[in-house]
Amino acid sequence: MLHPGLIELSQDQQKAELKIVPNSHGPISEQDLQQLLTLPDFSCLFPLQAQITQAVIQVNQLSNQADGDVELFFEIADRRDASISFDVSDDKMQASMQLTAAYGGKTLDIRDVLQNLKIQKISMGLSKAKIDCLLTEFATLEPGKTCHGVIANGRAAINGVAAKLERKVSLARERLLQPQSNSDGTVDMRNLGALIMVKPGSVLIEKTPATQGTDGYNIYGEKLSAKPGKDCKLTAGSGTELNPHNPNQLIATVAGQPVENKSGMQVDDVLQIKNVDVGYGHVDFKGSILITGDVCEGMVVKSTGDITVMGFVDSATLHAKGDITVSKGVIGRQLKDLSLSTKLVAQGQISAQFVQYSHLEALGNILITKQLLHSHSQTQQQLIVSDSTGKRGDLVGGKAEALKGIQAVAIGATADTKTELFCAMELSELKSQLKQLDHSVKSMVVAMLNIEAQLRKLPPKEQWQGDAMMVEQVTVMLDEKRRMAQIRAQEELEHDALKLEIEHYYKRYCVHALKHVYSNVEIHIGNLFQRTQREHGPCYIRNLNQEIHFDYSS
Structure with missing residues (x-):
């Protein structure tokens, strides 16, 4: 040495x-x-x-x-003094601190940490316990050694929860799909229980209001605004009113049958008929209709509420602004011009046990529990051909169109019956809606910035607060700014929801076969088309990367 x-x-x-x-x-x-x-x-x-x-x-x-x-x-x-450094995440939601022990120089204490935090403008979400823990570890370090840890976390904004409408009463379609049990344990397919009725004062729907959400902040103290939950209207239909003691409850004002609509319910008078035939004539009723027997050939039944049929519908026409429920079957035939003799049109849901050679058109779901044969069905929601166990439900022949997916136990037949399926066909329309919303939100932002610019150009308040006309103009601008802010927040929620639906569109909306897809089934998903050449087992059929894909994994 x-x-x-x-x-x-x-x-x-x-x-x-x-x-x-x-x-x-x-x-x-x-x-x-x-x-x-x-x-x-x-x-x-x-x-x-x-x-x-x-x-x-x-x-x-x-x-x-x-x-x-x-x-x-x-x-x-x-000699070198101890040093302190900070690492901030890209989203400004987390800060880590690193302490380096001195080489014979000046050490650090809590005052140095606080001073450096102030210089870095890190002010929110700090944890004194974590800082103290790091300083304790720092005191034991050899020269030049380091210790580090997270000392601040921002709080993410919690977006509001969307409003929800909860139905408190059963509907006719639920009654007809639930046959009653006998005392010996057997099921009586003809006994469908008592007619569903409500009394004045009965609670029909209860609304859970949307929440505003909770604002958050990043480590610099910058506010992260929460988006309020999307609201939905609860409107009173005929025979109903909002509870005067609770505006979030819709109650019945008359006795009758409850019928669901887009933003609430109505209570209809109920017209009870045994059979609709030539002897009774066509039916056009303002309310709901209960037909305990059949609707016979050539007859027309129209209702502003639900139509429920305990028997069969045979080559007839039914129009309902509510649901159409057929306990037994819907029967038709093909006419000379290739049209079908039976037609069911509902603004709600269509339910039946089996359907053949009929035209079904619904804004809601179409639910067939046994068979849908050689028919043309069209719905803006789902088409489901299956019983509650998923063991029976045949979709054979005809044309089935369902914007939000098709589910059946078996699709097609061993005889290679031509069966056409169309689903998930509105992606381009959704993209157009998204583009319009995006343009609307951006326009709203520009308009709000213009108002803010006008407000900033105003002279000091004391110079104009005595001028009534000026005060009115400023009030109008502020009101307009608040109105735009509300509309913008709502449109941003719609934009985000629509964007999410588009991103998962083809994964969510597809064809689901619980057991079989036979050959000669023409499948259209979006702009893609494929005809099956062989039998397939249980599968989901999707538009995956612009190819028809059979997924057997599920």
């Missing part, structure tokens, strides 16, 4: 100085100088590696040379 006298502290005590004569002490190695820095007065200093390397080179070059008797001077270590 080199003589300890070769190294000493500088006059200001901040550096380690090496004074060495090459001919007297050389040659040397970097290890020799590192050993000198392990001496008590120097072990806490930061080694200056570049200077150490240079010192070794120069000393060894002059060692045993004529000019090697001259004393050389090098600064090979110095």
Whole structure:
């Protein structure tokens, strides 16, 4: 080891100085100088590696040379203060702190941490416990060692929850699909229970209001605004009113049958008929209709509410602004012009056990529990051909169109019956709606910025607050700004929901065969088409990357 006298502290005590004569002490190695820095007065200093390397080179070059008797001077270590640094996540929601122990210099305490946080403008979501824990660990570190940890977390905004309407009464379609049990445990398919009626004051629907959400903040204290939940209207139909003691409840004002609509319910008078035939005549009733028998050939039944048929519908026409529910079957035949003799049109849902050679058109779901044969069915929701167990439900022949997917136990037949399926056909329309919403939101932003610019140009308030006309103009601008903000928030919610639906459109809306898809089934999903050439087992059929894909994994 080199003589300890070769190294000493500088006059200001901040550096380690090496004074060495090459001919007297050389040659040397970097290890020799590192050993000198392990001496008590120097072990806490930061080694200056570049200077150490240079010192070794120069000393060894002059060692045993004529000019090697001259004393050389090098600064090979110095004091360094402890340091503090922060790492902030890209979304400004989390901050980590790193503390580096001093090399014989000034250390850090809580005051230094707070001062640096202030300089960095990190002010929210700080954890004193985590900072104290890091400082405790920091106090035990050797020179130059580091410790780090998360010391601040922002709080994400919690968006509001959408309003929800919860129905509190059963509907006719639920009654007809649930035959009653006899005392001996058997099921009477003809006994469908008592007619569903409500009394004045009965609660029909209860609304859970949308919530505004909770604003959040990032670590810099910047506000993260929550989006309010999407509201939905609860409107009173005929025979109903909003509860005067609770505006979130819709109650019946008359006795009758409850009928669901888009934004609430109505209570209809119920016309009860045994059979609709030539002897009874066509029916056009303002209310709901219960037919305990059949609707016979050539008859027309129209209702502003639900139509429920306990028997059969045979080559007839039914129009309902509510649901159409047929307990037994819907029977038709193909006419000479290739049209079908039976037609059911509902603004709600259509339900039946079996259907053949009929035209079904619904805004709601179409639910067939046994068979849908050689018919043309069209719905803006789902077409489901299956019983509750998923063991029976044949979709054979005809044309089935369902915007939000088709599910059946078996599709097609072993006889290669041509069966056409169309689903998920409105993606381009949804994209157009999204584009319009995007344009509307951007226009709203521009309009709000224009109003803000006009408000900023106003002279000080004291100069115009006595001018009634000026006060009125400012009030109008502020009201308009608030109105636009509300519309913008609502449209942004609709935009986000629509964007999410588009992103998952083909995954969500598909053809689902619970057991079989036979050959000669023409499948249209979006703009894609494929005809099956063989039998397939249980599968989901989707538009995947612009190809018809059969997924058997589920």
